[in-house]
Amino acid sequence: MVEDIRFHRLPRRTFVGMGVAGAAALALPVSLRNARAQDVTEVRLTQSPSSPAEQNVMTSLLATFMAQHPDIQVNYEPVTQQYNTKLQTDLAAGTAADVFTFGSLPSPDFIQGGVLAPLNDRMAAAGITTDQFYPGLIAAFQQGEELYGLPKDFSTLGMIYDPAIFATPTDTSTVIGGTPSASPAASPAASPAASPVAGEGLAVPTTWDELRTVATQLRDQTGQAPIVFGPSFDRYIAFLYQGGGSVISEDGTSIVIDTPEALAALDFYHGLYVDGLATTFTEVGAQWPGDAFAKGLASIVFEGPWLIGFMAENAPNKPYGIAEMPAGPAGKATMAFTEAYGLNAASDVQDAAFTLIAWLTGVEGMTQWSTGFGVLPSRPEVAAVYLEQFPEREPFLVGGEYARPWQLGSGGERFNTEANAELQALFAGQQDSATTLANMQARAEEIIRLG
Amino acid sequence: MATALARTKRSRSPMESEDMIAGWVFLAPAFIIFATFIFGPIFYSLWISFYERNSFGTINNFVGIDNYRQILDSPDFWNAFRNTAWFSLGVVPTQTAIGLVLAVLANRKIRGKSFFRTAFYFPSISSSVVISLIFLWIYQRNGLVDILFNGLNIPVPNPVWMQNPNGIIQMTLEQFGADSVPPWLRGPSIALMSIMLLNIWTTAGTMMVIFLAGLQDIPGDVYEAASLDGASRVRQFRDITVPLLRPVILFVVTLGTIGTFQVFDQIFVMTSDGGPARTTTTLVYLIYQEGFKFGEGPGYASALATILFGIIFVLFLVQRHFLGQTENR
Numbered sequence: 033m034v035e036d037i038r039f040h041r042l043p044r045r046t047f048v049g050m051g052v053a054g055a056a057a058l059a060l061p062v063s064l065r066n067a068r069a070q071d072v073t074e075v076r077l078t079q080s081p082s083s084p085a086e087q088n089v090m091t092s093l094l095a096t097f098m099a100q101h102p103d104i105q106v107n108y109e110p111v112t113q114q115y116n117t118k119l120q121t122d123l124a125a126g127t128a129a130d131v132f133t134f135g136s137l138p139s140p141d142f143i144q145g146g147v148l149a150p151l152n153d154r155m156a157a158a159g160i161t162t163d164q165f166y167p168g169l170i171a172a173f174q175q176g177e178e179l180y181g182l183p184k185d186f187s188t189l190g191m192i193y194d195p196a197i198f199a200t201p202t203d204t205s206t207v208i209g210g211t212p213s214a215s216p217a218a219s220p221a222a223s224p225a226a227s228p229v230a231g232e233g234l235a236v237p238t239t240w241d242e243l244r245t246v247a248t249q250l251r252d253q254t255g256q257a258p259i260v261f262g263p264s265f266d267r268y269i270a271f272l273y274q275g276g277g278s279v280i281s282e283d284g285t286s287i288v289i290d291t292p293e294a295l296a297a298l299d300f301y302h303g304l305y306v307d308g309l310a311t312t313f314t315e316v317g318a319q320w321p322g323d324a325f326a327k328g329l330a331s332i333v334f335e336g337p338w339l340i341g342f343m344a345e346n347a348p349n350k351p352y353g354i355a356e357m358p359a360g361p362a363g364k365a366t367m368a369f370t371e372a373y374g375l376n377a378a379s380d381v382q383d384a385a386f387t388l389i390a391w392l393t394g395v396e397g398m399t400q401w402s403t404g405f406g407v408l409p410s411r412p413e414v415a416a417v418y419l420e421q422f423p424e425r426e427p428f429l430v431g432g433e434y435a436r437p438w439q440l441g442s443g444g445e446r447f448n449t450e451a452n453a454e455l456q457a458l459f460a461g462q463q464d465s466a467t468t469l470a471n472m473q474a475r476a477e478e479i480i481r482l483g
Numbered sequence: 484m485a486t487a488l489a490r491t492k493r494s495r496s497p498m499e500s501e502d503m504i505a506g507w508v509f510l511a512p513a514f515i516i517f518a519t520f521i522f523g524p525i526f527y528s529l530w531i532s533f534y535e536r537n538s539f540g541t542i543n544n545f546v547g548i549d550n551y552r553q554i555l556d557s558p559d560f561w562n563a564f565r566n567t568a569w570f571s572l573g574v575v576p577t578q579t580a581i582g583l584v585l586a587v588l589a590n591r592k593i594r595g596k597s598f599f600r601t602a603f604y605f606p607s608i609s610s611s612v613v614i615s616l617i618f619l620w621i622y623q624r625n626g627l628v629d630i631l632f633n634g635l636n637i638p639v640p641n642p643v644w645m646q647n648p649n650g651i652i653q654m655t656l657e658q659f660g661a662d663s664v665p666p667w668l669r670g671p672s673i674a675l676m677s678i679m680l681l682n683i684w685t686t687a688g689t690m691m692v693i694f695l696a697g698l699q700d701i702p703g704d705v706y707e708a709a710s711l712d713g714a715s716r717v718r719q720f721r722d723i724t725v726p727l728l729r730p731v732i733l734f735v736v737t738l739g740t741i742g743t744f745q746v747f748d749q750i751f752v753m754t755s756d757g758g759p760a761r762t763t764t765t766l767v768y769l770i771y772q773e774g775f776k777f778g779e780g781p782g783y784a785s786a787l788a789t790i791l792f793g794i795i796f797v798l799f800l801v802q803r804h805f806l807g808q809t810e811n812r
Contacts, residue, residue, distance in 0.1 A: 117775045124540040141777040145539040263759075314643045317624035446778040449756040456759035460648045479778070 076129035080115035130379040136172035140442040172437035181372025183410035187336040188431035199233035209351035247309035259310035260330035263459040265451035274360025290473035368435035532786035550786035569671040571743040582690025604688040615752040647673035648760035672762035697731030733806040
């Protein structure tokens with residue numbers, strides 16, 4: 033799953049016993065295949081599981097695949113640390129797996145690096161079309177008309193709020209835990225942030241203006257900043273799109289970060305901080321915004337589905353609501369953090385490897401994967417089944433319809449670091465928002481290699 | 484070491500070829516491993532520094548010294564150089580001084596001497612990743628440092644320690660009304676300072692142990708004679724201990740300089756991508772970013788590594804010039 037976003041400024045976690053689990057996972061398919069059929073093709077699959085739970089679901093998913101395809105033996109090679117670094121060196125050395133996952137951010141680098149086999153012909157032959165997937169996810173793995181990876185799953189950003197404060201829901205918002213919407217005013221005890229405004233019952237904001245209004249109200253009542261976020265580009269960019277800005281022009285030929293729309297978006301985002309409506313997670317002593325929310329230090333954070341597991345583990349009794357991101361002057365926008373299965377261009381077993389990719393991203397594989405692990409399915413077709421099991425995740429899934437891919441062109445990963453640095457300088461008061469955007473524009477022109 | 488061994492042997496007696504062969508056979512495993520995993524990569528890295536490459540090796544064009552030219556024009560390189568230089572300038576003298584003082588204290592006949600020696604050395608043998616994680620907690624908002632500062636009524640910095648990109652010289656100058664301080668004059672950021680303190684804390688113990696070994700080499704009668712002449716403890720330290728420890732100081736400073744110019748793991752663990760605002764991006768971290776994070780690629784990163792080697796080499800020559808003249812006296 034695409035948990036990088038959540039962990040990227042957290043201490044890297046090592047899962048003790050992962051090695052044991054990995055060994056068990058590798059041993060499993062072998063034992064399943066005691067009665068070896070003739071001409072079994074071996075396909076190597078590598079991926080970076082975010083947790084032992086994800087690895088277990090992946091293992092059982094592959095077992096189902098192999099039961100249906102006795103002629104294909106999948107060797108699963110999970111990599112829990114430094115996946116991209118290992119993958120790059122494996123590809124350079126010619127020892128990479130036949131099927132590997134790659135994220136939307138470095139996707140253009142993989143595509144332009146020529147290490148991925150194009151999929152259009154194979155998809156046409158197998159009857160797979162791009163409109164079977166959410167458009168924002170397909171866009172992340174396309175160059176021109178050619179597709180280089182099929183989306184495994186995705187996460188979007190949503191607005192997580194304290195339901196004890198925001199009692200009036202929106203059309204799509206959902207609440208987890210507590211006594212949802214029945215008598216919100218009567219149950220303010222769960223959250224310390226709730227007590228000063230008990231019984232107030234604000235409406236969940238759906239636009240920038242409403243967000244500012246309720247945040248101001250809360251700040252004035254409690255004396256604390258209700259929103260917790262950070263000077264990070266992967267959050268600002270959602271506001272950038274909501275405000276009608278962009279990073280790369282529609283035709284993909286120029287960098288367009290420094291625009292009046294972008295400035296308005298940055299002034300809105302940074303303005304929340306300047307006006308005391310928002311604070312950073314580090315300033316409240318949290319590891320990331322979700323951590324601040326779990327500790328009751330925030331009433332609103334902008335995070336993704338990864339927060340759900342975190343809340344279950346760290347604040348199981350705290351109720352929380354999920355809503356779509358607020359709409360800006362240019363309408364709704366959120367980010368799709370996604371990952372695709374790619375076909376190694378140097379693989380000797382491309383036919384079998386593509387059979388595996390097609391099944392994993394097909395209706396059956398996607399259903400088993402998304403309902404088993406809880407990540408959002410990249411196929412709208414699976415949405416109904418998925419929501420039956422995870423109804424509270426609807427706001428995240430709805431975002432898939434208008435989400436923009438988390439992608440910044442070739443060299444985007446490097447540029448993301450520079451963009452974060454500029455935002456950090458802005459938040460520390462070293463420069464103003466206009467300078468920040470001008471610097472971002474200059475750095476992007478230098479770093480991003482346009483197609 | 485291999486060559487040094489062979490040379491002394493040759494000068495001592497006429498070469499006995501059988502011994503020679505036996506020597507090489509015994510050396511062979513270590514030498515082959517060394518050549519394969521150390522020498523080989525070093526020369527390969529030098530080789531690809533003249534190429535424009537992508538991460539997968541699918542693009543590979545000879546570009547001569549273009550990478551080097553590009554590096555010298557790059558603000559990222561100069562920023563990383565500046566950060567590394569501040570880091571080294573702050574850490575090396577401090578850890579040397581603390582190490583020396585600790586060594587002298589731990590060398591005296593005091594109760595619990597071995598406890599102190601162990602305690603001071605302990606951070607050096609602990610995993611730097613674990614220590615970095617612990618310091619991350621200590622530097623958090625309302626963490627240990629904040630509690631200490633609040634208790635002493637000293638205002639804590641905002642943004643938080645590890646997120647604060649403001650330079651310490653810059654902040655001082657701004658107190659006196661300076662408006663916009665140029666980057667090279669800002670000094671290490673508070674975030675970098677925090678990592679420097681951690682680094683001093685972990686390495687001072689190592690330096691202490693090296694100094695302790697050096698102190699054993701100073702004959703006791705020198706001190707005896709000095710005290711008979713009425714020299715005070717401080718005077719003895721200044722005029723006997725320090726001069727006689729000169730070769731050891733050179734060793735410690737060289738080791739410290741190399742170590743600080745290669746700092747990576749603490750940056751990797753404690754910061755988000757060399758932030759805030761690039762103020763903790765050191766040269767080695769920049770190499771990692773350019774090489775593995777889809778930056779300019781392995782060729783460019785290798786050229787950076789070669790330049791880093793050059794910088795450390797020059798610094799060593801300078802230090803040897805100023806500190807290493809004891810042998811001639």
